[in-house]
């Protein structure tokens with residue numbers, strides 16, 4: 001029963017986009033809307049490819065010059081029609097392709113997972129230095145975590161994408177975070193963030209406590225890596241057995 005109620009709710013929101021009996025759109029009209037929507041999603045997918053390629057190139061270059069990878073993995077997604085329609089509705093905007101372009105920043109999303117805290121800012125700087133990338137908005141939820149404990153660096157960037165009919169500037173949300181921040185955010189996303197139910201204060205407090213312990217561990221791992229790097233510089237390989245004495249799991 002709950003599934004049927006949920007399905008009815010989703011249909012109601014999605015009909016903003018593609019029409020439905022209540023709107024009595026002529027069939028040709030909603031097919032046209034569907035075609036326009038698909039074309040726009042194709043453009044967002046293309047923008048994701050552009051940004052992902054830039055990040056992969058930076059990671060490759062860094063691994064040659066610094067002998068380690070500042071990016072552990074890259075994930076991406078195009079927002080689903082239901083989430084798009086829901087967000088536009090919550091903003092009081094109509095669900096159509098013009099409104100998507102104008103009001104939504106995160107239809108194309110790229111998530112970059114880094115090993116260490118300083119990698120986040122190094123990647124963000126290297127990306128933003130590129131002259132075809134324009135920064136629209138930056139939200140630093142690492143310096144200023146959300147009250148629930150969420151941490152991540154968010155960049156909304158605009159990037160030119162070349163299609164057969166010319167160039168278009170497309171927006172992409174880039175979320176950059178450590179493996180540890182991603183661990184918390186992924187689990188919290190499943191159990192709390194997307195849950196429409198009011199949250200229990202005890203659960204909120206536990207989640208916040210987990211986020212803080214994870215942030216502390218991130219700091220400690222970052223400091224450990226720095227200590228190991230300094231030891232290596234003071235005693236380059238072969239001249240001292242101090243670095244070699246560290247277990248393999250500590251080697252950067």
Ligand code: 0O2
Pocket residue numbers: 079104105106139146148150154184185186188189193
């Ligand atoms: P989903 O399902 O991940 O796509 P903006 O228009 O960008 O200024 P917005 O959209 O509120 O305003 O941006 P914000 O706060 O930067 O958050 C955008 C995205 O960050 C979310 O997308 C999540 O992916 C992630 N996020 C933000 N807050 C939290 C949080 O408290 N917990 C978790 N797990 N993720 C968070 P969506 O579309 O909400 O969700």
